[in-house]
Amino acid sequence: MRRWTGPVTMLVLFSFLAVGPITHTPRAEADCGSAGCAAPVACNTHAGSCWVPATNARWQYQLQAARDKSGNCLYTSTGGINVNTQENGAAVNAIHANGAKAICYIDAGGAESFRPDYAEYQAFNANCNGCLFGRPIGGFRNEFWLNINNNLGQRTFILGEISKRLDRCVANGFDGVEMDVVDAWSNRTGLTITGDTQLLFNTALANLAHSKGLTVALKNDVEQVPDLAPYFDYAINEQCEQYSECGNYTTYFASAGKAVFQVEYKLKTSTFCPPANAANRNAILKTFDLFDLPWTPCR
Numbered sequence: 001m002r003r004w005t006g007p008v009t010m011l012v013l014f015s016f017l018a019v020g021p022i023t024h025t026p027r028a029e030a031d032c033g034s035a036g037c038a039a040p041v042a043c044n045t046h047a048g049s050c051w052v053p054a055t056n057a058r059w060q061y062q063l064q065a066a067r068d069k070s071g072n073c074l075y076t077s078t079g080g081i082n083v084n085t086q087e088n089g090a091a092v093n094a095i096h097a098n099g100a101k102a103i104c105y106i107d108a109g110g111a112e113s114f115r116p117d118y119a120e121y122q123a124f125n126a127n128c129n130g131c132l133f134g135r136p137i138g139g140f141r142n143e144f145w146l147n148i149n150n151n152l153g154q155r156t157f158i159l160g161e162i163s164k165r166l167d168r169c170v171a172n173g174f175d176g177v178e179m180d181v182v183d184a185w186s187n188r189t190g191l192t193i194t195g196d197t198q199l200l201f202n203t204a205l206a207n208l209a210h211s212k213g214l215t216v217a218l219k220n221d222v223e224q225v226p227d228l229a230p231y232f233d234y235a236i237n238e239q240c241e242q243y244s245e246c247g248n249y250t251t252y253f254a255s256a257g258k259a260v261f262q263v264e265y266k267l268k269t270s271t272f273c274p275p276a277n278a279a280n281r282n283a284i285l286k287t288f289d290l291f292d293l294p295w296t297p298c299r
Helices: 089-097 118-127 154-171 194-213 222-228 249-253 271-276
Strands: 008-012 058-062 103-109 110-112 132-138 143-146 176-180 213-219 235-238 260-263 282-285
Touching: 058 118, 058 260, 058 282, 089 103, 089 118, 103 154, 110 118, 118 154, 154 176, 154 194, 176 194, 194 213, 194 222, 222 249, 271 282
Parallel strands: 008 058, 008 103, 103 176, 176 213, 213 235, 235 260, 260 282
Antiparallel strands: 110 143, 132 143
């Protein structure tokens, strides 16, 4: 696959999130009917552009600032973001100048100690006697699952924090948003979170983004795609080919005219590119660290 030098749809970070293999442990059946999800909210064109990516948009995924061999930050004017292949207004402006779009990254279902608003999460957790934080995510000691139940107002608090982060995305000129860590119900979190609760949280995230004029990507949560697809404008998936989980994305997103952005880390392009291209999924090969390079798109 040749490297691309033209416009691409790009994902840009608020800051680094290490990504590991995604595993899914199915739970009891859940759906929006039993959960009582609010109806989908259309994107507010009075608040933003409500940009929607083309179904065949080529994309780049960078979630960590690029550095040289000595550890020095590259692309300092854009916060380490390589805008020639892919959290700040300068990076977004440079991406737009290249004719591309930028998607804002938010860890919606986790609390990370290096975020500027982490103290607010800590304060809420202390005030409710530890009701907010679960286990560390994926073994990372600086990132914790969040309790998205609402028996003590946890979900209301989290959505309020996400609303403020979305305002920053809008202020910095991002075109859309990726909500990550939205599959607590199928992971070992140390919390009791049902599939219905996850649906309530995820649909609320999508509606909140739309209210601010941003389109929104569903990140993973493969089993709940049939219920969530009406709420989300496009999808981002890690390793669906490796784990034989691409079917829902083809059926409920690609076949419905919504873009699917797929990233694989371990497979050869000869293994995943042909089926991805045939199903109109936009697939790329990256390494787990998600630096700007290497980057190999399927088309």
